[in-house]
Amino acid sequence: MKLYLGVDIGSSITKAVALEGKNIVGFTSIATTDPIAAASGAIGKLLAEHGYKLEDILRIAVTGGGARFLKVRELFGIPLTMVDEVEAIGLGGIALTGKRRALVVSMGTGTAMVVVEGYGGSIKHIGGTGVGGGTLLGLGRLLLNKHSVEALENLAEKGDPRRVDITVADIAGGPVGIVPGEATASNFGKVSDEARDEDIAAAIFNLVGQVVGVLAVFASKIYGMERDIVAVGKLTSSKLIVKAMKDVASIFDAEICFPNNGGYCTALGAAYKLAKELSL
Numbered sequence: 001m002k003l004y005l006g007v008d009i010g011s012s013i014t015k016a017v018a019l020e021g022k023n024i025v026g027f028t029s030i031a032t033t034d035p036i037a038a039a040s041g042a043i044g045k046l047l048a049e050h051g052y053k054l055e056d057i058l059r060i061a062v063t064g065g066g067a068r069f070l071k072v073r074e075l076f077g078i079p080l081t082m083v084d085e086v087e088a089i090g091l092g093g094i095a096l097t098g099k100r101r102a103l104v105v106s107m108g109t110g111t112a113m114v115v116v117e118g119y120g121g122s123i124k125h126i127g128g129t130g131v132g133g134g135t136l137l138g139l140g141r142l143l144l145n146k147h148s149v150e151a152l153e154n155l156a157e158k159g160d161p162r163r164v165d166i167t168v169a170d171i172a173g174g175p176v177g178i179v180p181g182e183a184t185a186s187n188f189g190k191v192s193d194e195a196r197d198e199d200i201a202a203a204i205f206n207l208v209g210q211v212v213g214v215l216a217v218f219a220s221k222i223y224g225m226e227r228d229i230v231a232v233g234k235l236t237s238s239k240l241i242v243k244a245m246k247d248v249a250s251i252f253d254a255e256i257c258f259p260n261n262g263g264y265c266t267a268l269g270a271a272y273k274l275a276k277e278l279s280l
């Protein structure tokens with residue numbers, strides 16, 4: 001067995017993916033701590049969970065913010081190849097969808113946007129926003145004393161964001177221009193004494209999903225990519241985030257695709273880059 005590993009040391013979570021040829025044959029994740037500990041831990045966990053041995057690994061690609069702080073050139077005696085995070089996000093987005101061109105929106109702790117053309121021939125970082133998964137968790141902790149996305153989402157599913165957000169219809173009595181009445185006019189603009197924890201939780205998901213969704217859609221219009229928006233990152237595992245983003249996209253006549261295993265996009269992109277380089 002000959003494996004290429006991609007390890008993405010994200011701000012919150014370290015992901016590892018194993019490729020055999022072009023096939024994904026394993027993935028796993030652990031919390032990010034010290035970068036060497038996180039990378040070694042993720043690799044060890046991947047091997048243990050899938051019954052692989054160290055000798056099965058040909059080479060390891062590392063990427064993500066934490067990879068910059070790795071002060072070593074090899075792990076377990078296996079050489080490491082640094083892959084630029086933007087390139088990894090772009091290549092991963094193309095690999096997960098088979099698209100020729102895409103606006104890849106990486107929704108992790110923060111949010112980064114990458115424009116890819118020509119199946120990865122051109123990959124460009126166009127910016128992003130500090131609103132992302134970290135915002136969701138930070139506000140959940142601060143306002144509701146909830147410490148995980150799961151706990152926050154369980155609460156939010158029972159809530160009604162209309163007790164917290166002002167809708168366009170609240171202000172104008174109905175739709176305004178292209179915006180329907182049920183769209184948000186002001187996130188958190190209507191927090192009243194009637195707002196329950198459930199409603200506040202739902203409004204936090206709305207805030208993050210809508211801000212990222214609007215930004216992604218507007219960016220897509222600059223590049224003519226309204227049908228090529230690909231959302232990835234662990235935050236896309238949240239049903240409520242996906243719903244908020246899809247609702248925003250439909251208002252502006254755009255489409256957002258949420259590929260399976262999107263949380264592993266960056267790790268996968270790094271592994272693909274390695275596999276491509278070494279098979280040339």
Ligand SMILES: Nc1ncnc2c1ncn2[C@@H]1O[C@H](COP(=O)(O)OP(=O)(O)OP(=O)(O)O)[C@@H](O)[C@H]1O
Pocket residue numbers: 009010011012013014064065106107108109110111132133134135136137149150233234235236237238263
């Ligand atoms: N079970 C879950 N379902 C949905 N979202 C989750 C879950 N667990 C964590 N998250 C969200 O995912 C975010 C982390 O996503 P991800 O692992 O893609 O980021 P990262 O790579 O660590 O960060 P960055 O890319 O910004 O450096 C967390 O901030 C949290 O909001």
Ligand SMILES: [Mg+2]
Pocket residue numbers: 008010011064106108109233266
């Ligand atoms: Mg990341």
